[in-house]
Amino acid sequence: MLALVIITGLLAFASSKPCVTEGSNSELLLTLNRNLVRSLESPEGLPNPSVHLALRLSHHHNQAKETDHLNKLKNELHNDIQTSLSNSQSVTGTMALYSLALKSSCYDLNTISFTANDKSETLLTHLKRQMEQEKDHIAFSHRPLTNYYQYSLGVLALCVSGIRVNNHVSHKLIKAAENEHFRHGETESIDTYAMAGMALQCVKNSGSYAHNAEELDLTLNKIKQKLLASRRSDGHIGNEFSTGLAVQALLAMGSEVGDCSVSMEAMRTAARSNTYHNPMAISQTLPALQRKTYLSVKTLDCLNEDDTLVLESVDPAVVLPSETKVKVMVEVVTASGAAAAYSVDVPKGSSLLEALELLERKNVGFTFQKESSLWGPFLSVVNGEQARQSDRRYWHLSSDGTALTEGVGDFKINATQKITIKNTSY
Numbered sequence: 001m002l003a004l005v006i007i008t009g010l011l012a013f014a015s016s017k018p019c020v021t022e023g024s025n026s027e028l029l030l031t032l033n034r035n036l037v038r039s040l041e042s043p044e045g046l047p048n049p050s051v052h053l054a055l056r057l058s059h060h061h062n063q064a065k066e067t068d069h070l071n072k073l074k075n076e077l078h079n080d081i082q083t084s085l086s087n088s089q090s091v092t093g094t095m096a097l098y099s100l101a102l103k104s105s106c107y108d109l110n111t112i113s114f115t116a117n118d119k120s121e122t123l124l125t126h127l128k129r130q131m132e133q134e135k136d137h138i139a140f141s142h143r144p145l146t147n148y149y150q151y152s153l154g155v156l157a158l159c160v161s162g163i164r165v166n167n168h169v170s171h172k173l174i175k176a177a178e179n180e181h182f183r184h185g186e187t188e189s190i191d192t193y194a195m196a197g198m199a200l201q202c203v204k205n206s207g208s209y210a211h212n213a214e215e216l217d218l219t220l221n222k223i224k225q226k227l228l229a230s231r232r233s234d235g236h237i238g239n240e241f242s243t244g245l246a247v248q249a250l251l252a253m254g255s256e257v258g259d260c261s262v263s264m265e266a267m268r269t270a271a272r273s274n275t276y277h278n279p280m281a282i283s284q285t286l287p288a289l290q291r292k293t294y295l296s297v298k299t300l301d302c303l304n305e306d307d308t309l310v311l312e313s314v315d316p317a318v319v320l321p322s323e324t325k326v327k328v329m330v331e332v333v334t335a336s337g338a339a340a341a342y343s344v345d346v347p348k349g350s351s352l353l354e355a356l357e358l359l360e361r362k363n364v365g366f367t368f369q370k371e372s373s374l375w376g377p378f379l380s381v382v383n384g385e386q387a388r389q390s391d392r393r394y395w396h397l398s399s400d401g402t403a404l405t406e407g408v409g410d411f412k413i414n415a416t417q418k419i420t421i422k423n424t425s426y
Contacts, residue, residue: 078114092153134146322348395421
C-alpha cells in the first residue's frame with residue numbers, strides 16, 4: 001500500500017510539469033539551428049570549428065552555407081594554426097576541433113597537412129605529436145602544456161578519426177580524472193569532466209586501451225557520477241553553459257537522458273530565454289538537445305542529407321542605448337594582491353566590455369587589452385599586467401562576489417554592481 005502511495009505521488013509530481021510538446025521542441029531546435037547558420041555571416045574572428053561541428057551533427061542543413069564555412073575553415077583557420085605551429089605554440093584544442101569539423105564533413109584528413117621545421121606532415125600526425133608533447137609535460141610538471149580540456153579534445157579527435165591513441169596518453173587522462181585534477185581556478189571544471197568522459201568512452205569503444213580495462217571502466221563511472229552529482233535543482237549540470245557538453249557526455253557513456261529529463265528541459269528553458277546567444281554556447285547545446293554527441297561524428301556518412309534549412313531575411317535590430325544609467329564599481333587585483341578601485345556610469349544593458357571601454361576612456365589609470373577566442377574576447381592585460389596561459393594565469397571575473405559564467409562581451413550590466421578582475425592562477 002505504501003509503495004502504491006509513493007508511486008502515485010511520483011506520478012502526480014511528474015504530471016505537475018508536463019514536457020513541452022514535440023512540435024514546440026522541433027521549432028526551438030530549428031531556431032537554434034538558424035541562429036548558428038546566421039552566426040557564420042559574422043565578420044568577427046576566425047571561422048569557428050565548433051559551430052561547424054554542431055551544424056554537421058544537426059538533423060537540418062543548409063548545404064551551401066556549410067560548404068562555404070568548410071572552405072573558410074580550410075583557409076583562414078588552417079593558416080592560423082600553421083602560424084602557431086611555426087611559432088612553436090601549443091594548439092592542441094584548436095587542432096582537435098579542426099579535425100572534428102573536417103571529419104564531420106566527411107573530409108579526407110590525410111589530404112590536410114602542416115609544415116613545421118621544414119617538414120610537411122598530415123594534420124593527424126601533427127595532432128599525435130602535440131599529444132605526445134602534452135603527455136611528456138604532464139610527466140615532468142604534473143599538468144599538460146595547455147589544459148586537460150584541450151588534452152581531452154585531442155584524445156577524442158584522434159579516436160573519432162580512427163587513430164589508435166597511445167595507451168600512455170590515455171592513461172594520463174585516466175589518472176587526472178581519478179585524482180580530480182580537472183579544475184579551473186578554485187572550482188571543478190564540469191566542461192573538462194564532460195570532454196574527458198567522451199574521449200575515454202571513445203577509447204573504450206575502440207577496444208585499443210590495453211593497459212587496464214577495469215581502471216578505464218572505474219574512471220568512466222567516476223566521471224559519470226561526478227556529472228550527475230553536479231546537477232542543480234533546476235536541471236543544469238554545473239551551470240547553463242556546461243550542461244550541453246555534460247549531457248553529451250552522459251549520452252555517450254550510456255546514461256539514459258530522456259527528452260523530458262530535467263537537464264533537457266533546463267536547456268530548452270534557457271534557450272527560450274535567449275541565454276544561448278553566443279554561437280559557441282549554441283554549438284555545444286544543440287547536439288545534446290538532438291541527442292547527438294561528438295562521438296556521433298565517427299559514424300557520419302554525409303549521404304542523402306537534408307537541405308531544407310532556409311534563412312528568412314531579417315531586418316537588422318537597432319538597439320538604442322538606454323537612457324537609464326547604472327554605476328559599476330571595478331576592482332582590479334594584481335598577482336601580488338595589490339588592488340585598485342574605479343567606478344563608471346554606463347547605460348543599463350551595456351556589456352561588461354563596453355563598460356570597461358567607457359572606464360578606460362575616462363583616463364583614470366585603468367587600461368586593458370583583450371584577445372579573441374572561440375567564445376569571444378577575453379582580457380589578457382589589465383593595467384599593464386599580463387595573465388598568460390603560459391604562466392598558468394588568467395583574469396578571473398566576478399560580479400558582487402559571484403564568478404561570471406559569461407565572457408566580457410556577453411555579460412550584461414543591468415544594475416549597480418561591483419566587478420572584480422583578479423589575476424588568478426590555475
